[in-house]
Amino acid sequence: MFLNDTLALWSAVSTPPLLATVAAEYSPIILSGVLLTLVTIFIASKIGSEVAKQLDFPPVLGELVAGVIVGVSALHLVIFPEGGLAATDSLLMTALQALNQLSPEGIETVFESQSEVISVLAELGVIILLFEIGLESDLRQLKEVGIQAIVVACVGVAAPFAAGTAGLMLVFHVAAIPAIFAGAALTATSIGITSKVLSELGQLKSKEGQIIVGAAVIDDVLGIIVLAVVASLAKTGEIDVTNVIYLIVSATVFLIGSILLGGFFNKAFTSIVAKLKTRGNIIIPAFIFAFFMAFLGNAIHLEAILGAFAAGLVLDESDARDELDELIKPIADLLVPIFFVTVGARADLGVLNPTVPENRAGLLIAVFLVVVAVIGKLVTGWAVFGIPGVNRWAIGVGMIPRGEVGLVFAGIGAASGILDKPLQVSIIIMVILTTFVAPPFLRVAFGESVETAPPIESTSE
Amino acid sequence: MFLNDTLALWSAVSTPPLLATVAAEYSPIILSGVLLTLVTIFIASKIGSEVAKQLDFPPVLGELVAGVIVGVSALHLVIFPEGGLAATDSLLMTALQALNQLSPEGIETVFESQSEVISVLAELGVIILLFEIGLESDLRQLKEVGIQAIVVACVGVAAPFAAGTAGLMLVFHVAAIPAIFAGAALTATSIGITSKVLSELGQLKSKEGQIIVGAAVIDDVLGIIVLAVVASLAKTGEIDVTNVIYLIVSATVFLIGSILLGGFFNKAFTSIVAKLKTRGNIIIPAFIFAFFMAFLGNAIHLEAILGAFAAGLVLDESDARDELDELIKPIADLLVPIFFVTVGARADLGVLNPTVPENRAGLLIAVFLVVVAVIGKLVTGWAVFGIPGVNRWAIGVGMIPRGEVGLVFAGIGAASGILDKPLQVSIIIMVILTTFVAPPFLRVAFGESVETAPPIESTSE
Structure with missing residues (x-):
């Protein structure tokens, strides 16, 4: 939301559209996706590193294990479009789609762009x-x-x-x-x-x-x-x-x-x-x-x-x-x-x-x-x-x-x-x-x- | 380059391609583009803020003016695909294209993705x-x-x-x-x-x-x-x-x-x-x-x-x-x-x-x-x-x-x-x-x- 939020305003204002990419239309939702994914990653990393520390293991291991838990192996919160995974496989993307009433094609575009940014x-x-x-x-x-x-x-x-x-x-x-x-x-x-x-x-x-x-x-x-x-x-x-x-x-x-x-x-x-x-x-x-x-x-x-x-x-x-x-x-x-x-x-x-x-x-x-x-x-x-x-x-x-x-x-x-x-x-x-x-x-x-x-x-x- | 650098290895190894997006094929070059653009932005911001400071103006103004100089108004180093601008309008993208021998379509994909990341x-x-x-x-x-x-x-x-x-x-x-x-x-x-x-x-x-x-x-x-x-x-x-x-x-x-x-x-x-x-x-x-x-x-x-x-x-x-x-x-x-x-x-x-x-x-x-x-x-x-x-x-x-x-x-x-x-x-x-x-x-x-x-x-x- 913010700079890109207003990119969505194109449709509402009477100036000729200047955007070159379809992706830009979804920019506010891409930023939402990036923010939600970052919040998820940060929470996972902190819980993981603290639990590891409590158990006397290096914190970095906890972050790795926490990543496994939020990732493709378990919770499906943080996933990437490799291995044939789609936005519908991601809980965060499904939530974003419902929140913004996006089309199936729209959420795929958001999923791919936000994955690129997170990568x-x-x-x-x-x-x-x-x-x-x-x-x-x-x-x-x-x-x-x-x-x-x-x-x-x-x-x-x-x-x-x-x-x-x-x-x-x-x-x-x-x-x-x-x-x-x-x-x-x-x-x-x-x-x-x-x-x-x-x-x-x-x-x-x-x-x-x-x-x-x-x-x-x-x-x-x-x-x-x-x-x-x-x-x-x-x-x-x-x-x-x-x-x-x-x-x-x-x-x-x-x-x-x-x-x-x-x-x-x-x-x-x-x-x-x-x-x-x-x-x-x-x-x-x-x-x-x-x-x-x-x-x-x-x-x-x-x-x-x-x-x-x-x-x-x-x-x-x-x-x-x-x-x-x-x-x-x-x-x-x-x-x-x-x-x-x-x-x-x-x-x-x-x-x-x-x-x-x-x-x-x-x-x-x-x-x-x-x-x-x-x-x-x-x-x-x-x-x-x-x-x-x-x-x-x-x-x-x-x-x-x-x-x-x-x-x-x-x-x-x-x-x-x-x-x-x-x-x-x-x-x-x-x-x-x-x-x-x-x-x-x-x-x-x-x-x-x-x-x-x-x-x-x-x-x- | 790095994680994504090796995404380009798909073509070199004998496993079935799992990538969902065309953009991922260009990921190493997208990262190159992001790094080059960030270096340009940082150099511009520092020169701008220091010159402004010397002239007794707030540093933030210098950053803005430096942005004008590297942007669409002058040097065309940092530009965005708004207003019909293409990769060929960007000096950095043209340099990346020559360095990596990219097709015109390839460099447009890189341009749009790296612009999304910078945004x-x-x-x-x-x-x-x-x-x-x-x-x-x-x-x-x-x-x-x-x-x-x-x-x-x-x-x-x-x-x-x-x-x-x-x-x-x-x-x-x-x-x-x-x-x-x-x-x-x-x-x-x-x-x-x-x-x-x-x-x-x-x-x-x-x-x-x-x-x-x-x-x-x-x-x-x-x-x-x-x-x-x-x-x-x-x-x-x-x-x-x-x-x-x-x-x-x-x-x-x-x-x-x-x-x-x-x-x-x-x-x-x-x-x-x-x-x-x-x-x-x-x-x-x-x-x-x-x-x-x-x-x-x-x-x-x-x-x-x-x-x-x-x-x-x-x-x-x-x-x-x-x-x-x-x-x-x-x-x-x-x-x-x-x-x-x-x-x-x-x-x-x-x-x-x-x-x-x-x-x-x-x-x-x-x-x-x-x-x-x-x-x-x-x-x-x-x-x-x-x-x-x-x-x-x-x-x-x-x-x-x-x-x-x-x-x-x-x-x-x-x-x-x-x-x-x-x-x-x-x-x-x-x-x-x-x-x-x-x-x-x-x-x-x-x-x-x-x-x-x-x-x-x-x-x-």
């Missing part, structure tokens, strides 16, 4: 999330934990990727592209979840904690490169070695280049921010940079999130960084849940119903992925060398939670159809389970003593 | 702006300045509305609906601009300053009721007294009801916020409330912004208010400029070219509107009674700047066609000029002494 908002949410993760990542911390973190990260990417892809192809006879995609989804450790859990255990500053966080940071970068490689690979429909090399090189050049040019960008950013005297003097230049890098990441055939992550890494070094951290939080708090809830909402858990014979393969795959995901990260503890008495179990367990980047893969799978539904849902289950088991396992791995340690305040989920 | 973002921006204005408005302050502010506000609404509407109908032979709409656009004083200018003059806490701010707050409410009444009026195409009464009653009941129930909402909000322990514990409940009230405002045939404003007024009383004020700022800083820049971008200043004979009426109207707008507010100073020695000139001049709500009217006019183009642009020129003249006039009205007064820090534009 773009979710994409802006994940762009902002990766920008924030980039800001939270610390290049200098990496250099201190150095070679240990790099080895742990590389083993933690290679082992589950190789075992997962090979197992899916050899045991489950999955085609190469979806097998590689699912294998890639096993790679990235969640820096947010990992650092949050460590801080809750008071282990963030321990030797093991530093290696885990350092490796999780590298993992994040590797995971995004793997994501870009795999997603671009899938575009060609086959494994094109030249393309893989091009992508690895361009991803590396893009990231390293951004970081090397970071000094220049930082000086420019800091001096621009210092000169600006109106509201938004920090946040608007930061988002100009983040959104432009996101656009650029796409333009060179990588991903928008890679650009946003690079932008975050670069501005991480900026003098205005602390202020930017504070300012980006409410924006991320508002937009990021749209991404997680819609990822959950798109996941059709109905395919895991074991009474349907064709679903049983999906359940087997989920069990296989969870086992590979856990063992593939546990072994990283034994890759650590040169530190006597290091708690190898703690490091291995600390690398287990997947979270954001794993969900990003699942989200891409859900939206694109690279992964069939059982495989998509298996990945989501893998992400949920690995993240669920990490907190209690970490508590055990670090020993009983930490249970009485006071939690260190952390701002990250 | 919704602009609408969310103005919803958030009015929510913020509601939060900034202070019911208790109103009670202190009391009857004086109410009289000034009522005279300041009635005088320019009556003179403007009557003049347009009698002198310029404008039809009733657009004349009433344009007259209504003359009513609302900009609380943001007014309080900012007063604070810069160090007069925010003076007797005159308190009356001006109090009256501006009431004006804001009256202006929004007038907006709702006029917009709803226009839907029926004629003046329906029953409808007007219904709207005045429902607007009043909605606002007063929200405020009376405010105590309940406040307690509920405060206790919910206190119980929440995850990120977004304040901002998400606040936006659930604001967006739901916006939806409700529309559902009872008022406006979304009225609901958002009421939500702001209610939460203004909340214990969490100071924190909420801080958290909403970066969100508003990011989304509100999208509204102002697109309002400017939609305004086709070409119709004011005096060498085109049919444009001359528009210029005459603009001169008339400016004169009525200034005189209609100046007289309010003489409506003040019972305060000996009050600076009547200062109060009258302080009520002159229009700003937000005036631009909202212009935006509705631009989007809806209730106002023909000369009338739309005349309103924008009226808003620009009244806001431009206020700061220097106020300085003169308060006398030379205030020029040396230290400015009080104000967070409002």
Whole structure:
């Protein structure tokens, strides 16, 4: 309603109609749909994250599960026109239709347009999330934990990727592209979840904690490169070695280049921010940079999130960084849940119903992925060398939670159809389970003593 | 690119296509378009607001003028498919088409979808702006300045509305609906601009300053009721007294009801916020409330912004208010400029070219509107009674700047066609000029002494 509300006035006033699109006629109702969907998403995300918090699980998992509940698997409040779903399948759209006395064609137009808007908002949410993760990542911390973190990260990417892809192809006879995609989804450790859990255990500053966080940071970068490689690979429909090399090189050049040019960008950013005297003097230049890098990441055939992550890494070094951290939080708090809830909402858990014979393969795959995901990260503890008495179990367990980047893969799978539904849902289950088991396992791995340690305040989920 | 990027993978993978819409095929390019347009809007808004600040004008005017420059009047970077404009008219779309080798039909689909997304973002921006204005408005302050502010506000609404509407109908032979709409656009004083200018003059806490701010707050409410009444009026195409009464009653009941129930909402909000322990514990409940009230405002045939404003007024009383004020700022800083820049971008200043004979009426109207707008507010100073020695000139001049709500009217006019183009642009020129003249006039009205007064820090534009 509002600007667009009055677009409906065309019919009432005696000026010639100037609208080019049929969709614009329904704009007020599209905005109504967007507002109702956002309210639903926000309520779901808050209930989900609070319940998860009460149960001592990461809040982000609660948002995902809440998304499953309001989505296509259960309540049918937040659904998308994929998989042949229509407006009549959505309770919100049915309510809007009754409220505005719309024709069946009219509500379909509204449904498709509002879904497009919610999808773009979710994409802006994940762009902002990766920008924030980039800001939270610390290049200098990496250099201190150095070679240990790099080895742990590389083993933690290679082992589950190789075992997962090979197992899916050899045991489950999955085609190469979806097998590689699912294998890639096993790679990235969640820096947010990992650092949050460590801080809750008071282990963030321990030797093991530093290696885990350092490796999780590298993992994040590797995971995004793997994501870009795999997603671009899938575009060609086959494994094109030249393309893989091009992508690895361009991803590396893009990231390293951004970081090397970071000094220049930082000086420019800091001096621009210092000169600006109106509201938004920090946040608007930061988002100009983040959104432009996101656009650029796409333009060179990588991903928008890679650009946003690079932008975050670069501005991480900026003098205005602390202020930017504070300012980006409410924006991320508002937009990021749209991404997680819609990822959950798109996941059709109905395919895991074991009474349907064709679903049983999906359940087997989920069990296989969870086992590979856990063992593939546990072994990283034994890759650590040169530190006597290091708690190898703690490091291995600390690398287990997947979270954001794993969900990003699942989200891409859900939206694109690279992964069939059982495989998509298996990945989501893998992400949920690995993240669920990490907190209690970490508590055990670090020993009983930490249970009485006071939690260190952390701002990250 | 990202979630939707991979929607384009449909063609590359061997699963059956599940997409319901043609638009989804172009989703990655739609996101590219949205990112590029947002970057353009942000750059324009920042340059505009900084230049305005340098020249001692309110930053919001700079954003509007910058919008005019990037919009349909000049650079053709940010345009909308109204008035028969196509993707080929947009420089950004032409660049996207070349970059992605799109067909002419493809780029039109992208143009229409990304315009829809930008329009919704602009609408969310103005919803958030009015929510913020509601939060900034202070019911208790109103009670202190009391009857004086109410009289000034009522005279300041009635005088320019009556003179403007009557003049347009009698002198310029404008039809009733657009004349009433344009007259209504003359009513609302900009609380943001007014309080900012007063604070810069160090007069925010003076007797005159308190009356001006109090009256501006009431004006804001009256202006929004007038907006709702006029917009709803226009839907029926004629003046329906029953409808007007219904709207005045429902607007009043909605606002007063929200405020009376405010105590309940406040307690509920405060206790919910206190119980929440995850990120977004304040901002998400606040936006659930604001967006739901916006939806409700529309559902009872008022406006979304009225609901958002009421939500702001209610939460203004909340214990969490100071924190909420801080958290909403970066969100508003990011989304509100999208509204102002697109309002400017939609305004086709070409119709004011005096060498085109049919444009001359528009210029005459603009001169008339400016004169009525200034005189209609100046007289309010003489409506003040019972305060000996009050600076009547200062109060009258302080009520002159229009700003937000005036631009909202212009935006509705631009989007809806209730106002023909000369009338739309005349309103924008009226808003620009009244806001431009206020700061220097106020300085003169308060006398030379205030020029040396230290400015009080104000967070409002």
